[in-house]
């Protein structure tokens with residue numbers, strides 16, 4: 280972390296200011312190893328800085344599978360790696376934010392490998408990016424050197440940022456993977472300034488006959504208990520072994536649909552991805568479906584109810600990239 284970014288952080292325990300109490304290793308303007316300490320005498324909690332990242336939670340936790348997934352696929356979904364502008368398009372369409380946001384503060388909740396951190400940082404805003412898992416290390420490798428990016432490992436339920444401080448808050452692909460999605464969502468507006476924008480999404484709940492074909496929910500009761508490394512190896516083996524067959528299935532009637540049900544993410548004809556890259560995306564997708572400890576899809580009505588419960592204005596909730604996406608504004 281860069282020293283001057285300390286002003287964006289507070290103690291997640293008591294919300295007092297933090298002090299830089301130890302610097303063990305620095306490189307340029309980055310503090311790589313050290314510690315932060317709470318300034319409140321009755322709290323006194325300390326938080327290590329490891330690998331340039333302030334850590335407010337234990338490195339290993341329920342989201343460790345995500346950590347492994349994003350370390351193994353640190354750049355897979357970055358537009359600059361894939362050559363398709365999926366992340367850029369989704370970021371600007373889902374948020375409806377402008378391309379230039381110099382001088383603004385954006386909080387990103389649940390950054391994963393940081394493909395959206397890259398997009399947010401490119402607007403010129405200062406991006407405060409948080410994730411619960413050690414995926415922050417993948418994000419740090421890609422975005423950590425940017426002067427306008429602060430990456431922390433922390434929990435959505437105890438974010439170490441000032442309340443009412445951000446011009447914009449976004450949370451993509453995360454809520455359904457937390458233990459209490461509504462409670463998680465209700466944390467987000469606390470950090471937006473009055474008048475600030477809040478954007479979040481959630482998987483959609485499939486109902487009726489279609490729900491019978493949501494194959495991931497057949498397997499998840501077992502696979503979510505498999506140790507992350509073993510699950511990763513199994514998914515990797517399965518997808519790579521099945522990939523040649525997926526090309527044949529693709530040409531059958533409903534072939535694309537069948538491939539998706541078989542965990543062989545089929546983007547053929549959708550994105551200009553090479554077969555090799557598509558196969559890599561499919562491995563990532565399969566782990567992402569079967570590994571998470573939590574997966575709570577919601578209906579559109581439920582998400583609307585959350586935005587209402589948060590007291591947000593100008594609410595727009597609709598089907599979107601991740602199932603359902605919603606935007607709202609904190610009252611001025």
Ligand SMILES: C[S@@+](CC[C@H](N)C(=O)[O-])C[C@H]1O[C@@H](n2cnc3c(N)ncnc32)[C@H](O)[C@@H]1O
Pocket residue numbers: 342345346349388389390391392393394395409410411412414433434435436450451452453456457567
């Ligand atoms: C599917 S990934 C999405 C990553 C990224 N936003 C993207 O769309 O590429 C979900 C992320 O949510 C994070 N996450 C899960 N529980 C969290 C929590 N309690 N606080 C913050 N992040 C959490 C996971 O560590 C994981 O990186």
